[in-house]
Amino acid sequence: MSEPRTLAPPERRVAVVSGLERLGAYDLITAVDTFGPTDPRPGQFYMLASPSRWGGGPDERPYLPRAFSYARARVESDGLALSFLLAAVGPGTARLSELVADDGLALVGPLGVGFRPPAEGTRPLLVGGGIGAAPLLCWQEELDDPPVLLGFRSASHAQAAALFGPDPQVVTDDGSVGRQAFVTELLAAELDADPLATVYACGPPQMLEAVRVLCAEREVSAQLAMESGMACGFGACFGCVVPTRDGYVRLCVDGPVLDAAVLETALVPGAGH
């Protein structure tokens, strides 16, 4: 089986923002990429920056591009419409969320390796936490109506669940939408009903660790789309390493999707910042 990796052009290019849709606490930014491949693989990511005023925010940042898994990709007449889920949590994401239609969006990608198909004889289960729902959206579209389990902090964050159609099961930290629960409770219930599953998870480190532990206990195969601070996204800086049973691996070229079995923990120091 070849690995799910579509190659990127070896240079930064500029896509054109076509829309910014507010989804409660998040923004879904869409940009049309004329020069990149039209077949990125779910789980792959792009390094994003604004071509103008990238810098000059708080503490004169941002300086480096920011890594985002793409949430949706649509082939259009003038290129690939790529959508990314944003939350303005720092100087980079704040600047990106200011972009409006016809602004440029500098990008490098698609990068990394995406989700692999479910193990033989298993059903896919998609588990997302917060903004980590993003890569599950395009993966859902390639699978045959898989169960989607999502956890959010609050009702305003949970508005992103609407992207997944009418079916996702949603819980929140404050009980404002669905039950007050962690998404791993939904996962445990699904595995109780049918343990023959391959779990695909993306979310904050604590959630991924809970998913990893649960799947390890039940001997269920899991693929985790992880995050770590990245400078480059293509293996140059060696900054985004996560510890595995085989030593450190660079999340940008060996991930961001890792088989949970290679990890002793999904709690990577510095991730989630």
Added chain:
Amino acid sequence: MSDRSIELCGVALRGPVLNGSGTFDAIAARRAFGDALIERFPFDAFVSKTITLAPRQGNPPPRLWETPAGLINSIGLPNKGLDGFLGSDLPELARLPVPLIVSVMGFSRDELAILVAAVGQRDEVAMLELNVSCPNVETGLVMGADPGETALAVERVRTETEKPIVVKLTPNAADPAAIAVAAQAAGANAVSLVNTLKGMALDPETREPWLGGRSGGVSGPAIRAIALQQVAAVARRIDIPVIGMGGIATGRDAADFLAAGASAVAVGTESFRDPAAGRRIAAELAGLSLTGERPAPASTSI
């Protein structure tokens, strides 16, 4: 063929733009970009990540911290060690369309000599670079921070290879020009500078060091003015070529380093923002020199 080509220590290069050691992994980049990377290779010579005698895992994460116009890294020289490099990396790097410069670091002069001898005898290698920004375990002194240590290290390895030896200078020295003079006298063929400047960042919540290695090295435009001054100071004192680097992000920046006395330049952190930065900077630089234009400085007042 344009007239960008230069000769550096007797090695013909198609242009003057290199990468800084440890800022571009051509093997990983080929996994991300495929053969297009080779067809549009961003540099005129490729400098490898530093290799050591024994394999190294590198420092624990977190390894990065963004600063105003720059980056602090604490990577810790992860590499496969000499045998791993010769066996698996060198054959890959030999396929690059540009000359290969291999960076080596030893924790003693004997270790450095073993590395230089083993790497220097390989036909695929055009030049060697000595990363001397590490303590000599025998003396406790950072080799590249002390003129005497630098001279002894270069003298020790000089007899191990006939290939050009570049000494990578650290800016964390009292007088980098004195180190450069010592390196030249001991037989170095060129010097490159600057390596990163020491720096640190605190976790905003705990006020403990953010980086797993506690402190790290600062790079990017944040250090460009410091680097330019050090390149100028070093170039005035030696006759061998200087490879200048430190925050170069545009052709204008590269032109400044060349005007300050560098024979070639290297791009580092800017490649993190754009893998093709080396090519862009080379094109901008060629545009500047072809037209002979001297664009007005952005600001002449202070």
